[in-house]
Every structure is written in structure tokens, then in C-alpha cells.
Amino acid sequence: MTALAPGTVPRTSPRGSAARARMLRSLLPALSLALVLIAIAWLNPRAISYFGFNLMLNLAIPIALATIAQMFVIAGNELDLSIGTFVGFVGCVTATWLREAPLLGVLVLLGSIGVYALLGALIHLRNLPSIVVTLGMSFVWQGLAILILPKPGGKAPDWLLAIISFKPPYIPFPILAALLIAAVVHFGLMRTSYGVILRGSGGNAAALRRAGWSLLRTKIVLFALTGLFGVLSGMALIGITTSADANIGNGYTLLSIAGVILGGGEFVGGRVSPIGAVIGALTLALAASPLLTFMHIPPDWQVAANGAILIIVLAARVLISRRER
Amino acid sequence: MSSVRMVLEKPWIWSFAGALVVWLATVAFTGGYGAGGMVTAALSLAVFTVIVGIGQMFVITLGPGNVDLSLPANIGLASAVAMKVMGGSDSMILVGLLAALACGAAIGAINYLLIWALRIPPIIATLSASFIIQSVDISYGRGLQIKPPPGFADFTNWQVLGIPVLAMLTVIFTIGAALALQRMIYGRSVLAIGQNIRAAWLAGVHVGRIRFLTYTLCGALGGIDGALLAGYFRGANVDIGNEYLLASIAVVVIGGTSVAGGKANVPGVWGAGLFLVLLLTMLNTFGVSAGVRLVLTGLIIVGVITAAGGEKAVR
Numbered sequence: 001m002t003a004l005a006p007g008t009v010p011r012t013s014p015r016g017s018a019a020r021a022r023m024l025r026s027l028l029p030a031l032s033l034a035l036v037l038i039a040i041a042w043l044n045p046r047a048i049s050y051f052g053f054n055l056m057l058n059l060a061i062p063i064a065l066a067t068i069a070q071m072f073v074i075a076g077n078e079l080d081l082s083i084g085t086f087v088g089f090v091g092c093v094t095a096t097w098l099r100e101a102p103l104l105g106v107l108v109l110l111g112s113i114g115v116y117a118l119l120g121a122l123i124h125l126r127n128l129p130s131i132v133v134t135l136g137m138s139f140v141w142q143g144l145a146i147l148i149l150p151k152p153g154g155k156a157p158d159w160l161l162a163i164i165s166f167k168p169p170y171i172p173f174p175i176l177a178a179l180l181i182a183a184v185v186h187f188g189l190m191r192t193s194y195g196v197i198l199r200g201s202g203g204n205a206a207a208l209r210r211a212g213w214s215l216l217r218t219k220i221v222l223f224a225l226t227g228l229f230g231v232l233s234g235m236a237l238i239g240i241t242t243s244a245d246a247n248i249g250n251g252y253t254l255l256s257i258a259g260v261i262l263g264g265g266e267f268v269g270g271r272v273s274p275i276g277a278v279i280g281a282l283t284l285a286l287a288a289s290p291l292l293t294f295m296h297i298p299p300d301w302q303v304a305a306n307g308a309i310l311i312i313v314l315a316a317r318v319l320i321s322r323r324e325r
Numbered sequence: 326m327s328s329v330r331m332v333l334e335k336p337w338i339w340s341f342a343g344a345l346v347v348w349l350a351t352v353a354f355t356g357g358y359g360a361g362g363m364v365t366a367a368l369s370l371a372v373f374t375v376i377v378g379i380g381q382m383f384v385i386t387l388g389p390g391n392v393d394l395s396l397p398a399n400i401g402l403a404s405a406v407a408m409k410v411m412g413g414s415d416s417m418i419l420v421g422l423l424a425a426l427a428c429g430a431a432i433g434a435i436n437y438l439l440i441w442a443l444r445i446p447p448i449i450a451t452l453s454a455s456f457i458i459q460s461v462d463i464s465y466g467r468g469l470q471i472k473p474p475p476g477f478a479d480f481t482n483w484q485v486l487g488i489p490v491l492a493m494l495t496v497i498f499t500i501g502a503a504l505a506l507q508r509m510i511y512g513r514s515v516l517a518i519g520q521n522i523r524a525a526w527l528a529g530v531h532v533g534r535i536r537f538l539t540y541t542l543c544g545a546l547g548g549i550d551g552a553l554l555a556g557y558f559r560g561a562n563v564d565i566g567n568e569y570l571l572a573s574i575a576v577v578v579i580g581g582t583s584v585a586g587g588k589a590n591v592p593g594v595w596g597a598g599l600f601l602v603l604l605l606t607m608l609n610t611f612g613v614s615a616g617v618r619l620v621l622t623g624l625i626i627v628g629v630i631t632a633a634g635g636e637k638a639v640r
């Protein structure tokens with residue numbers, strides 16, 4: 001009776017420690033968010049309240065949506081460097097046409113999702129580097145935003161304002177929205193069979209093609225989903241800020257990439273995590289501004305805080321991965 | 326006949342042809358007015374794109390995923406460092422240039438340190454580094470209103486027979502870069518790593534050392550570019566490098582360097598740099614608004630890369 005049942009592997013065995021390291025790795029995004037929250041609670045206990053969360057996580061919804069958008073292209077081994085200016089473009093459309101001429105606004109937004117789908121097709125058919133194509137597109141979106149709204153202004157549609165200022169009982173709206181986004185995308189990408197195919201197109205494209213799946217279609221779907229969540233992000237942003245500016249989303253490109261990576265996503269291999277991405281976005285939103293304010297660090301260092309968190313989390317990941325072997 | 330075909334097969338010929346077409350279109354529009362001045366202006370502005378473009382080219386040639394996203398932040402910080410060290414006095418010009426060079430090289434070295442120590446893709450490493458550099462620059466350069474020394478400003482704007490001296494020096498530098506790429510062990514190693522990093526390692530190429538050198542070189546070029554920009558535009562500025570993220574990647578790709586790595590093209594960087602600058606001049610001459618200009622620039626970049634087509638990327 002020397003053989004052990006699978007469940008009773010001694011804790012000191014290499015396999016047990018590898019499993020623990022893997023679990024620790026998957027918990028890392030949640031741990032970093034918890035750390036930031038504890039720091040905020042310690043520095044300013046009053047911030048941990050219904051009102052405090054509403055205020056601190058205000059901008060987290062659009063950041064989380066943009067991060068999810070970026071996650072879809074990263075799942076297909078591509079990168080979207082235009083998501084920031086695209087969010088700005090959507091914002092300008094939302095604050096002008098969507099209010100004054102709803103039908104035109106809706107058509108333009110649907111059309112822009114179509115453009116994303118076409119970009120996916122173009123990148124796949126001509127085998128183009130997505131970095132260069134989306135970098136070029138970032139100019140196009142920015143230019144269109146300036147053409148629509150040359151000066152900061154416009155106004156969010158009333159129904160959008162009503163949704164964003166919704167105050168549910170007990171749970172602050174941003175947290176509820178984050179849970180909802182994470183749950184919907186998690187189900188769609190991680191639990192449905194086509195979600196597996198989508199991730200597989202980043203993991204092993206050759207195997208999928210031999211199994212008869214169209215890589216053209218997976219790329220189009222992934223890019224269209226990016227466009228869809230980019231549109232949602234821009235609309236949410238305008239719901240919060242109530243007016244638009246052509247440069248309003250520019251910072252989102254880098255934030256969204258950072259959020260995906262913080263949330264445990266990887267650049268190649270289709271390894272992404274929707275729940276992690278939302279947690280990563282929340283961590284960035286909290287650490288960049290409220291935490292620094294409570295620590296009395298000048299706003300100059302906001303951007304650096306994002307970089308520092310990214311480096312610390314990645315360093316922690318390396319330490320854990322080293323034990324995984 | 327065969328020599329014509331040989332020239333046409335060179336990947337860099339298309340970027341120069343594009344620059345020529347754009348220039349002719351502008352000259353036709355103005356009726357020949359300002360044709361020479363346009364070339365002078367294009368040369369002096371293209372210099373800044375070419376310098377960072379060469380750095381980015383060496384990095385991109387290292388293989389898929391290698392790209393330096395910290396260049397804009399690097400240029401911004403180096404421009405502030407250079408202006409502060411020079412302090413407006415002609416005697417400190419060389420020291421200021423060296424300081425900018427050292428600042429850029431340090432940023433490049435830190436980039437590689439992050440890539441190596443955290444084993445993360447270069448995009449993420451240079452991205453996180455750029456976040457921090459940007460903050461350092463905002464904090465360091467706050468309220469910095471130092472003009473470049475008059476001698477330095479004159480030097481960056483100096484022209485001989487309508488040709489900017491800076492452009493001549495940059496041509497010499499790019500010839501050096503081409504020689505380094507094709508004839509020196511360093512350049513051949515960069516190409517070998519880009520073609521197959523594992524094969525290069527097995528063949529005895531010092532992969533780590535070469536990648537470290539390349540990122541440091543790219544950072545140093547960003548630093549020197551920041552100092553020159555501050556001289557040319559008469560003052561440092563946090564946002565001075567912003568446009569060079571797209572520009573540095575675009576000139577590399579339009580110039581015929583393979584994004585998959587392992588195949589670089591130095592003359593193409595010049596052609597593409599001139600093409601981009603002349604394109605902006607043309608759109609300005611046509612009198613289009615800022616929005617239309619941005620849209621057309623973006624569409625042309627997407628169009629050029631689509632026409633050039635991608636090779637099979639080795640992932």
C-alpha cells in the first residue's frame with residue numbers, strides 16, 4: 001500500500017508546491033487589489049464607505065470596459081494601440097450626435113464596430129502587424145473626433161446620465177457594474193464553446209485551422225468585440241464626465257494594456273482572464289489617484305504609480321513562477 | 326535592364342518614390358513655388374525621426390515583440406536634462422549633449438534590465454518604464470523655461486547651401502549604422518537573433534549582451550534626439566517626443582524593415598522619414614484642417630502597410 005491516492009499527495013512534494021504556486025499566481029490580481037484597498041482603508045478609513053467607493057471608483061467603469069476591449073485583441077495575439085483615441089471618438093459621437101440625432105449616432109457607433117471587424121479581417125488576410133495598423137488607426141479616430149467636436153463641449157444624452165447616476169441600495173454602482181461586466185465576459189469567453197475557439201485562435205492557430213475553424217472569422221469576432229467594448233467604454237466615460245473632448249480617452253491605450261497584464265493576461269498564447277482584467281483595471285483606477293492623494297503624493301507621480309504597480313506585480317509573478325518549476 | 330530591376334527590388338526604393346510623389350504633388354499645387362525650401366525644411370525635420378527610427382529599427386530587428394515604447398518619454402526627459410545642464414550657456418553645450426546621451430542610455434539599460442529580470446515582453450517593460458519616466462519628467466521639468474544656448478540653437482538650425490548641417494551629420498551617422506548592421510559582428514548578431522534567437526544562441530552569439538547593447542543604443546539615440554529637438558524648437562517640453570512613438574515605428578515599417586525581425590533596412594528609414602514629413606507639408610499646403618490631416622495621415626500609414634503586405638511572421 002505504498003501508492004497514495006491522488007488527493008493525499010504530501011504537501012512537501014514538488015507537485016503540491018507547484019499547485020500552490022499556480023493558485024497563488026491566479027490569486028495575484030485579487031491580492032494586489034486587496035493590498036491597495038487595505039492601504040486606502042489604513043490611510044483614510046472614511047473612504048471605505050458607500051459614498052467613498054462611488055467617488056473613488058467613478059472612472060473605473062470606463063477603464064474596466066476599455067481593458068476588456070483590449071483583452072479581446074490580446075486573446076488573439078494582437079495589440080490595439082488605438083483603443084484610447086477610439087474611446088475619445090466614441091465619446092465625441094455620444095456627446096453630440098447620439099443626443100441630437102439618436103438614429104445617426106447609433107448608426108455611426110455601429111459603423112465604427114464594423115470598421116473594427118474590417119480591421120481584423122485586413123490584419124488576418126494581409127498578415128499585417130497589428131501594432132502598426134492600430135497605431136495608424138489611432139490617428140484616424142483622433143482626427144474624426146476633432147472633426148466632430150473641434151472644441152471641448154457637447155452634452156451626454158439624458159438616458160445615459162440616468163443610467164450612470166443610478167444608486168442601487170447597499171452596493172455602490174461602480175462595484176455592481178464591475179461585477180456585471182466581469183461575469184458576462186467571463187461566461188462568454190471562458191464558459192461557452194465559441195469562447196474556447198476564440199482563445200484557441202491565440203493559443204494554437206494551426207491546430208484550430210486543421211480542425212476546420214475559420215481563423216478569419218475568429219479574428220473578425222475578436223476585433224468586433226474590441227470595438228463593441230470600446231463603444232461601451234466611451235459611452236460610460238461621457239455618462240460620468242457629462243461632456244466630451246477629442247483627447248478625453250488618450251490615456252486609455254496604455255492603461256488598458258496595463259490592466260490586462262495586471263489581471264494575469266499574457267501577450268501570446270490566448271491566456272487572458274476577464275475577471276482578472278476587471279480587477280486589474282480597478283487596481284489601476286484606485287492606485288493612480290485616491291491612494292496617492294491619501295498618501296499626500298503630488299499628482300505628478302500618478303502615472304509613475306501605474307508603472308510601479310505593473311513592475312511590482314510582474315516581479316511578484318516572476319518570483320511565484322520560479323517556484324512553479 | 327537588369328540593373329533597373331535590381332534597384333526596383335530594393336525594399337527602400339518605395340519609400341523614396343513615395344516621398345518624391347508627395348513632393349511633386351505639393352510643387353504642382355503651389356506652381357513650383359517654394360520647391361527648394363520645402364526640401365530644406367523636410368530634411369531638417371526628418372532628421373529627428375531618422376535618429377530615433379534607426380534606434381527603433383535595431384530594436385525591432387531583434388525579433389517579434391521587440392519594440393521600444395518608452396521613446397517619447399525618453400525624448401521628453403532628455404530634452405529637459407540637456408536644457409538644464411546647458412543652462413543657456415554656450416560653454417556647456419557638449420556637457421549637456423553628453424548628459425542627454427547618458428540619460429537616454431540609462432533609460433535603455435533600465436528597459437533591458439526589466440525585460441531580463443522580470444522576463445516580460447519588451448512592450449510591457451518599456452511601457453511600465455515609460456510611465457515612470459513620464460512622471461519623473463513632469464516632476465523634474467515643472468516650470469522649466471530654459472532656452473537652449475544661442476550657439477546650440479544656431480547649430481541645430483545651421484544650413485549650408487540650403488542643406489541643414491544636422492541632416493548631413495545624420496547621413497554620415499546612418500551610413501555608420503548601415504555599416505555596423507551589415508559589416509560588423511554586432512549588426513550581424515542583431516540580424517541573427519532576429520531570424521532565430523535559439524539558433525543564434527547555439528551558434529555562440531552573446532544574445533543577452535547584444536540585446537542589452539541594442540536597447541541601450543536605442544535609448545541613447547532617443548536621448549540625443551531629445552537634446553537636438555530642444556535646440557531646434559528652442560526649449561524643452563514634456564510633450565516634445567509624443568509624436569515620435571508612431572513616427573519611429575512607422576519609418577521602420579514603411580522603410581522596408583521586417584516587423585517579424587531579422588531583416589533591417591537603413592536607407593529606407595531616410596526615405597520613410599522624408600515621406601512622412603513631406604506628407605504633412607503637402608496636407609498643410611492643401612490647407613486641410615487638423616482633423617482631416619490626422620485622418621489622412623492615419624489612412625495613408627494603414628494603406629502603405631497594407632500595400633507593402635506582411636511576411637509570414639515567425640511566432
